[in-house]
Amino acid sequence: MKNSMFKDLTKGIWQENPVLVLLLGTCPTLALTGSAVNGFGMGCATTCVLIGSNLVISILAPVTPKKIRIPVYIVVIAAFVTVVDLLLQAYAPPALYESLGIFIPLIVVNCIVLGRAEAFASKNSPFRSVLDGIGMGLGFTLTLTMLGIIREFLTCGAVFEIKLIPGWTTDFLLPGAAPGAFIIVGCILAVKNYMKYRAAIRNRRLYVPPQGLNCRNCGICRIDGDK
Amino acid sequence: MKFRDRESMVVLGSFLGVTALVAASVLALVSIYTAEPISKAQENNRQKVFHRLLLPPFDSTAESIMVDGCTFTPVLNSGKLAGFVGQGNSRGGYGGEIEALVGFDLNGRITAVQILRHKETPGLGANVCDRKFQRTVFNLREAAPEVPENKFLDQYNFRDSRSAGSWRIAKDGGEFDYLTGATVTSRAVTELVDRISSVFAKSGLINAGEMKR
Numbered sequence: 001m002k003n004s005m006f007k008d009l010t011k012g013i014w015q016e017n018p019v020l021v022l023l024l025g026t027c028p029t030l031a032l033t034g035s036a037v038n039g040f041g042m043g044c045a046t047t048c049v050l051i052g053s054n055l056v057i058s059i060l061a062p063v064t065p066k067k068i069r070i071p072v073y074i075v076v077i078a079a080f081v082t083v084v085d086l087l088l089q090a091y092a093p094p095a096l097y098e099s100l101g102i103f104i105p106l107i108v109v110n111c112i113v114l115g116r117a118e119a120f121a122s123k124n125s126p127f128r129s130v131l132d133g134i135g136m137g138l139g140f141t142l143t144l145t146m147l148g149i150i151r152e153f154l155t156c157g158a159v160f161e162i163k164l165i166p167g168w169t170t171d172f173l174l175p176g177a178a179p180g181a182f183i184i185v186g187c188i189l190a191v192k193n194y195m196k197y198r199a200a201i202r203n204r205r206l207y208v209p210p211q212g213l214n215c216r217n218c219g220i221c222r223i224d225g226d227k
Numbered sequence: 228m229k230f231r232d233r234e235s236m237v238v239l240g241s242f243l244g245v246t247a248l249v250a251a252s253v254l255a256l257v258s259i260y261t262a263e264p265i266s267k268a269q270e271n272n273r274q275k276v277f278h279r280l281l282l283p284p285f286d287s288t289a290e291s292i293m294v295d296g297c298t299f300t301p302v303l304n305s306g307k308l309a310g311f312v313g314q315g316n317s318r319g320g321y322g323g324e325i326e327a328l329v330g331f332d333l334n335g336r337i338t339a340v341q342i343l344r345h346k347e348t349p350g351l352g353a354n355v356c357d358r359k360f361q362r363t364v365f366n367l368r369e370a371a372p373e374v375p376e377n378k379f380l381d382q383y384n385f386r387d388s389r390s391a392g393s394w395r396i397a398k399d400g401g402e403f404d405y406l407t408g409a410t411v412t413s414r415a416v417t418e419l420v421d422r423i424s425s426v427f428a429k430s431g432l433i434n435a436g437e438m439k440r
Contacts, residue, residue: 034349060246068239072246079250083257090264094272098344155350163363176349 008128012135019143019185020192024111028103029144030181036160039148040141041096042103045084047137049107052080054121054133061122073117074108081107112140150184151175277302277312279358279374280330281339281384285309294430297423301432308333311432313423314343319415322346325356327416329423335388335433340380340420345412352412355379355405379406379413383420391424 018024028046033039056076064072085104088097107113116136121129149159154175157168174180200206277288285302292299297315301308310333316326323346330338342356358380360371382403395401396417398410405413427433 065234065239065242067234068243071243075243075246075250079254082254086257086261086265090261090268094268158362161362162367163361166363166365170350170354173348173350 005128005131008131009135012132012137012139013142014139016136017139017143018112018115018136019140020189022112022115024115025140026185027106028110029147029185030178032100032103033144033147033151033181034155034176035099035152036145036148037096038099039144039146041092041100043137043141043144045088045100045104046107046110046112046140047134048084049077049080049110050113050116050137050140051130051133052083053077053113053117054129055126056080057117058121058124058126058129064122069122070114070118073114073122077113077117078108081105112136147181147184147188151181154180276328276341276343277330279339279341280312280328281374282310282312282330283332283338288312292430292432294432295426297426299427299430299432310338311427313427315419315423315426316344317415317419317422319411319418320345320347321352321409321411321415322348325412325415325419327419327423329383329420329427331388331424331427331433333433335428337383337386337388337420337424339374340383340416342380342416347409347412351406352409355409355412355416379404379416386424388424388428391421391428394418394421394424 012018016022019026019029025046028042032042053073053076057073060072060076061069081104084107088100088104116132120132124132152158152160153164155173156170156176157163157165175184277285282302283304285304287303289301289303291314292301297313300312300314302310302312311331313329313331314326315329316324318324324344325342325347326344328341328343330340332338341358345353345356347353347356355377358375358377360375362371393401394403394417396403396405396410396413398405399414401417403413403417405417
């Protein structure tokens with residue numbers, strides 16, 4: 001039991017990383033990782049929403065009629081996003097709020113949040129759902145921050161706005177733009193898949209996707225089967 | 228009766244309604260509690276930007292005046308007029324709107340230019356608009372200057388607003404430097420500063436201020 005709880009917390013970081021394995025939340029991943037600070041800020045905002053929405057949805061799920069569960073989840077998620085938005089406006093550094101800008105309200109339609117609500121929180125206890133939210137949020141934040149560091153370094157030789165190599169050229173703009181982000185995410189995915197593939201060969205077995213990723217366990221597109 | 232059915236329209240509707248109601252009341256509460264910090268943060272931000280315009284010392288601002296699409300805010304030092312802050316925006320940017328603040332002293336000269344909002348290309352057009360202190364591993368402990376320099380924005384400093392009206396970048400036959408590769412942004416910024424300055428000069432606000440003095 002203890003082992004499985006630990007797994008709920010850590011699976012989001014590597015094994016079921018929302019960006020690199022589930023390939024969810026690509027919009028903020030490409031749009032907001034131009035600098036490490038932005039990536040980290042977006043990751044933290046999403047984590048707060050994830051933890052809150054997972055908790056409330058796991059409590060509501062047993063009493064929610066199946067037919068309207070998705071509107072109910074969206075209302076809960078939207079409420080949390082608006083709360084985070086207001087709190088950021090009030091207490092975050094103005095420069096950070098300015099650059100995250102319109103992407104904060106867009107967390108509502110971030111697939112990670114709805115995906116975890118439907119695939120995990122609606123089927124598990126509140127405690128485990130919160131653990132899952134923390135884990136997934138951590139995985140998202142770490143990936144976004146890492147991408148931000150890579151892109152910021154490639155565009156201007158800086159990390160967290162501290163220039164490490166003074167003479168670094170600022171003429172190479174590709175990594176700073178969305179297409180560059182796409183290419184970098186692709187490279188990371190390739191490396192990650194290669195590592196998994198090697199590990200599977202080493203253990204002399206076929207690579208099997210984790211349970212939660214299997215379409216058979218997800219009900220999002222099966223509205224008809226509710227009865 | 229149909230109402231007893233868990234799946235009936237009435238049950239579904241009221242469940243969704245109750246959820247939305249609870250969510251709305253939570254939001255209302257949070258909104259009430261954060262209203263004050265938000266307005267305070269926005270006011271602080273505005274004040275901070277005003278202080279970065281290198282205006283003569285001032286302690287308060289008076290009500291803004293709209294002239295020809297530009298907004299001018301008089302700044303006061305213990306009740307006396309100390310200068311003006313002009314605010315205007317341009318749609319000529321490469322990535323969208325650019326909003327600028329221009330500080331004027333009582334002689335009608337520009338004290339400094341700050342870009343309040345822009346969406347220019349990071350690393351290119353943004354370099355024309357942003358005043359950012361470049362931190363490197365060698366100056367980690369140095370305090371950042373309050374107004375970091377930007378050679379494209381600093382070239383307007385100390386210019387007389389009455390000479391505005393025909394300010395152009397060098398590529399268009401003017402005298403202002405522009406950043407190669409970011410001509411559109413440079414042109415938009417120069418034209419915006421030019422417009423705010425000439426509107427300010429023509430509005431006669433300086434003379435009105437002198438009378439008050």
